[in-house]
Amino acid sequence: MKNERMIVEQNKSIAAKTHEMTLSGPLVAHLAQPGTFLHVAVPGDDLVLRRPISIAAVDRDAGTCTIVYKEEGEGTKRLSRCRAGDGVDVFGPLGKQGFPAEQPSPGDDVLIIGGGVGVPPLYFAARELAKRGVSVSVILGFQTAAAIFYERAFRELSGCEVRVMTNDGSNGHAGTVIDALNERPSPPDWLFACGPRGMLRAVETHGAHSKTNGYVSLEERMGCGIGVCFACVCETGDRASYRKICRDGPVFRFKEVVI
Amino acid sequence: MEVDPRLKVTLPGLTMKNPIMPASGCFAFGREYAELFDLSELGAVGIKGTTGDARFGNPTPRVAETPSGMLNAIGLQNPGAQAVRDEELPFLEGYDVPVLANVSGSTPEEYVHVVETLTDAPNVGAFELNISCPNVKEGGIHFGTAPGEAASLTEAVKAVSTKPVYVKLSPNVTDVTAIALAVEAAGADGLSLINTLVGMRIDAKTGKPVLANEKGGLSGPAVKPVALRMIHDIRQVTGLPIIGMGGIQSAEDVVEFLFAGADAVAVGTANFSNPFVCPTIIRELPAWLDQLGMESIGAFREQGVNI
Numbered sequence: 001m002k003n004e005r006m007i008v009e010q011n012k013s014i015a016a017k018t019h020e021m022t023l024s025g026p027l028v029a030h031l032a033q034p035g036t037f038l039h040v041a042v043p044g045d046d047l048v049l050r051r052p053i054s055i056a057a058v059d060r061d062a063g064t065c066t067i068v069y070k071e072e073g074e075g076t077k078r079l080s081r082c083r084a085g086d087g088v089d090v091f092g093p094l095g096k097q098g099f100p101a102e103q104p105s106p107g108d109d110v111l112i113i114g115g116g117v118g119v120p121p122l123y124f125a126a127r128e129l130a131k132r133g134v135s136v137s138v139i140l141g142f143q144t145a146a147a148i149f150y151e152r153a154f155r156e157l158s159g160c161e162v163r164v165m166t167n168d169g170s171n172g173h174a175g176t177v178i179d180a181l182n183e184r185p186s187p188p189d190w191l192f193a194c195g196p197r198g199m200l201r202a203v204e205t206h207g208a209h210s211k212t213n214g215y216v217s218l219e220e221r222m223g224c225g226i227g228v229c230f231a232c233v234c235e236t237g238d239r240a241s242y243r244k245i246c247r248d249g250p251v252f253r254f255k256e257v258v259i
Numbered sequence: 260m261e262v263d264p265r266l267k268v269t270l271p272g273l274t275m276k277n278p279i280m281p282a283s284g285c286f287a288f289g290r291e292y293a294e295l296f297d298l299s300e301l302g303a304v305g306i307k308g309t310t311g312d313a314r315f316g317n318p319t320p321r322v323a324e325t326p327s328g329m330l331n332a333i334g335l336q337n338p339g340a341q342a343v344r345d346e347e348l349p350f351l352e353g354y355d356v357p358v359l360a361n362v363s364g365s366t367p368e369e370y371v372h373v374v375e376t377l378t379d380a381p382n383v384g385a386f387e388l389n390i391s392c393p394n395v396k397e398g399g400i401h402f403g404t405a406p407g408e409a410a411s412l413t414e415a416v417k418a419v420s421t422k423p424v425y426v427k428l429s430p431n432v433t434d435v436t437a438i439a440l441a442v443e444a445a446g447a448d449g450l451s452l453i454n455t456l457v458g459m460r461i462d463a464k465t466g467k468p469v470l471a472n473e474k475g476g477l478s479g480p481a482v483k484p485v486a487l488r489m490i491h492d493i494r495q496v497t498g499l500p501i502i503g504m505g506g507i508q509s510a511e512d513v514v515e516f517l518f519a520g521a522d523a524v525a526v527g528t529a530n531f532s533n534p535f536v537c538p539t540i541i542r543e544l545p546a547w548l549d550q551l552g553m554e555s556i557g558a559f560r561e562q563g564v565n566i
Binding site: 050 | 294319331336535
């Protein structure tokens with residue numbers, strides 16, 4: 001975990017209310033695991049909580065990382081106004097458990113399911129898998145055509161097959177990621193998912209199979225981001241204990257926690 | 260970090276290298292922050308509110324941001340007194356720092372049980388009775404809003420404690436000095452204040468409360484003026500040691516609290532904005548003493564500086 005002022009290299013809109021920010025700084029050298037996240041301080045002293053934002057890509061050669069965030073409130077609106085050359089206070093990487101992109105072998109059936117702003121950490125995972133020669137099937141779900149991002153970026157990865165679903169049918173196939181999941185002929189060996197809680201619940205219900213190693217990344221309103229404030233807890237699958245999403249996750253195995 | 264002797268503060272049960280401690284609930288039991296800096300740098304550590312048995316707390320979402328502050332409704336999630344005694348306090352024994360053990364409960368018997376369980380822990384320097392948590396339906400704040408209830412709880416705890424007892428006061432009262440005087444008469448060794456102010460946020464798109472618990476405790480810079488006013492008011496009526504807290508983010512804020520009448524301070528929400536805020540403030544305090552011509556932190560009290 002490092003805390004430093006990273007430099008904004010680029011900050012641009014890539015879809016409806018969705019922005020991509022590229023940051024540089026020594027902290028990049030510590031970013032390795034897809035699914036872990038950065039805790040970003042919002043410009044201005046009046047917003048006291050940092051924003052947890054997942055890492056979409058890391059370019060060690062260039063010394064940069066890319067984060068994608070949705071403009072939902074005042075904090076993310078201020079982030080969207082940052083320009084190249086600005087400094088942003090970043091703390092991270094946070095989270096002890098990410099997507100195990102180092103585990104699937106070439107030849108394994110790997111399925112990635114991303115919904116909306118849950119897509120970015122999966123792109124990081126897909127890049128790592130592609131680097132290791134592992135082919136990936138990707139299902140991306142968005143509300144509407146204007147919200148779609150990273151479709152082309154996934155397609156450009158070697159061995160990556162992409163299917164896009166939109167709820168309103170305005171692009172790709174009409175329907176949900178679950179419709180696409182259910183059309184698959186056999187369960188995958190590995191399933192990585194990130195998106196809205198309802199989608200993840202459905203992915204676990206429809207995607208759980210004895211041969212499938214399933215992982216979901218959870219999001220929750222956070223305070224500290226490091227496990228001290230107990231804001232972002234969830235119950236374990238047996239409902240006997242709890243996990244902290246920021247510290248113990250944010251990625252959990254299927255059934256490890258109650259989604 | 261080199262220890263500046265001018266920063267030393269000695270309070271009942273707490274010999275502190277400096278007047279800075281993380282506030283209860285904002286530091287868990289220290290393990291996570293120990294990965295970031297040496298906990299021995301701190302004046303003391305305020306540990307998470309501990310109850311008789313383990314508590315899971317409230318449903319999520321448990322936090323919401325507000326202008327210059329935040330609301331929380333964690334609901335006293337903690338592993339219970341025995342687990343804190345056996346598993347958490349021994350970890351902190353590895354550091355040269357006294358512990359202010361925050362105690363909560365639903366009944367006087369529960370408070371007494373927690374204090375009995377923790378009182379012989381070698382690194383617990385003192386207790387902080389949380390009679391002001393707004394986030395649990397039973398008990399908690401109830402004890403902190405009625406002078407009689409607060410006094411009898413203080414007496415019951417003092418009867419079993421081998422360590423000094425600070426009472427953490429609620430700002431959600433009409434006259435905070437009445438509660439302070441009641442617990443002083445009941446034997447409190449010190450006071451800490453303020454706990455959070457009860458507040459609420461509503462999602463304008465849905466009309467529903469943002470917090471699952473509906474209401475929560477407001478903290479952060481937004482509450483600092485309230486904290487300063489209450490510490491000032493209490494300092495006019497009692498000489499009891501005061502640990503001040505409420506929106507402290509900087510060494511300048513600490514100085515304001517010392518001027519208001521606090522002997523030491525606790526830093527809460529600011530740990531979330533800046534995980535290194537406590538060591539940063541500790542490093543910056545000597546320059547403030549120089550600038551103000553103060554010989555030590557204790558000089559604020561000794562010289563009778565007041566407003």
